[in-house]
Amino acid sequence: MTMHVPTTPEFKANAHAALGNANLQAALRGSRGNFVAKRAKARAALPEFDDLRDRARDLKNAVLADLDLYLEAYERQVTASGGHVHWAETAEDAQRIVLEICRAAGAATVNKGKTMIGEECAINDALAAAGITPVETDLGEYIVQLRGEIPSHIIAPAVHVTVPEVEAEFRKAHTHLPPERDLSDLAELLREARGVLRAKYFEAEVGITGANMLIAETGHSVIVTNEGNGDLSQSLPRVHIVMASLEKIVPTLEDAATILRVLARSATGQEMSVYTTFSRGPRRAGDPDGPEEYHVVLLDNGRSGMLGSDFQDMLRCIRCGACMNHCPVYQAVGGHAYGWVYPGPMGAVLTPALIGVEAGGQLPNASTFCGRCEAVCPMRIPLPAMMRSWREREFAKHLTPGAVRYGLGIWAYVASRPALYRIATKVAVAALRLLGRGTIRALPFGGGWTGERDFPSPQGGTFMAQWKARR
């Protein structure tokens, strides 16, 4: 198994490669717009949707104001139900805790429901290095694991993979099946994966899932899925480990309902996902199934540092993926270009906070600031404003490339001197007019723009000139 090192600092090169990758572009074309249309339909069917977004934002803000106390209340409930809470300051701590539990359970195989915190902690790599086989059971995660990749979307991990690529991967991996079998339709592919993974559920000693929410009132962890794999992964093995981050807390069951009402609608356009499971502690006396041990690994990994900062609002995120589904940049380059676990607008804000602005500082630059991410965010997170904050920090830390700093410096000098600015824009308008009428096909120093598309030539003088004429 390969170790996945973040390639976030190479975002520009990644994005360039992604744009030239015909297979990836075909996959992105195939999915583009699907999520957008489904969310729009679900939103239109629920008149209270925007009210619920306000409530969801407010309840999460209340939790963040007293996060320490809510976490303690949650921990008390988990302990009272016979479960164990483990606190992890870093991804390495989380790896160590999970490995200790797995070793104590004598695990050779670990089943994984979908967990982004698991991805953040590179838990598969850690398990494999310790001689324990991790098996991804979410169909998309399974495909991605077979390909030796990481997910490219937080709710559709294999959105970048085409159907022929899935077939090729299954033929390579499922060598126990007859090579001449027919895999020409989607139903056959699904049946095969179902059969292979069904057997695996019964082999694992430990099941790891994520958590969409942790409920302070009751000590429940909540997972929201469509496939049922997260439930088989937690119900069949002897040990269930939940990997969750600090900010997943909601106060009560009612608050969980508020989040659920906006989550699936924002993610897939469903009113409810198929399976929403509230788990609390190990199996009860007399229970014939369910795990005998229940562990929750609570991960910080930089989040406590976001509290009280310009990026606190990001801790409201419920990982629905609406921002990336509506992002023109994500839709053009896909998730892998972002180089790490969290892609799209939410990734552009979260990644620098978790791995540092030095490594992740390029991501907030990959935005047109069109604002669609904020417009669709169920938790009303001001994503563009936070991306701007990261740009300021990047600039302040002198991480911005020389050409950009130099250009911004010139622009600032000119823009803060109105007379000079007017002369400069007049000259620029005249010069651009010389280059073409209507459209400009080639722009000196602007090949990055005109290489792919024409540049419109200015119409009717500068804004200031037009303003003067109309007064």
Next chain:
Amino acid sequence: MSARERILGRLRAVVSGARIDGREARVAERIARAPKAAVPHQAASAGTARMTLFMTKVEAAAGTVGRVSAMAELPKALAHELRRRNLPAVARVGAEPAFAGLDWGSIELSRGVGRIEEPVTLSRAEFGLAETGTLALASGPDNPVTLTFLGETHFVVLREADLCGGFEDFWAAWRARGLDPRTINLVTGPSRSADIGQVLQLGAHGPVALHVFIVADPGDIVVPPT
């Protein structure tokens, strides 16, 4: 100092302006009060409209639903569904008391947890939510959780009286019933995935089909005069 204390310490340092006493009371009160959010109109249905909404929503989620006049009629209704779907006359169940004492006729009932091949499973849901066509099942010996996920076709019985409008009356009813199962499983339709080619297909890992039997309350049955 433990990781726990260091993490909590960092969180406290951010909110240190506030007095701890006041904050503790605020959190305890917030949890105890459990305020309701803006209740969607579709969660506030009642009577026949509620039943119609529930059935519509189950079907919208690719499930199917039928009504049964009394629990005693359940075996007949199940046998009919099994025949209609070309399924074997078998069913896997837990120790659900509501199923005890029923005459299952030609259906071969087996009791226990879900096994690797499970063509037909039968459970009883504690509650239903009309808002979204959702079933709420409680894990335990009566209805083992694995039956919900390993059955190729999962049949679920819901008593008509257990049908709630939405999350608000559901959570209130849930608390009132005093249950503490390891899992509360909210199920809305059969399992599905769009991970292959972004095309939605039913039957990913869990059931390929989900059918709900809504069983009328004994008091509702009008015995026709002989």
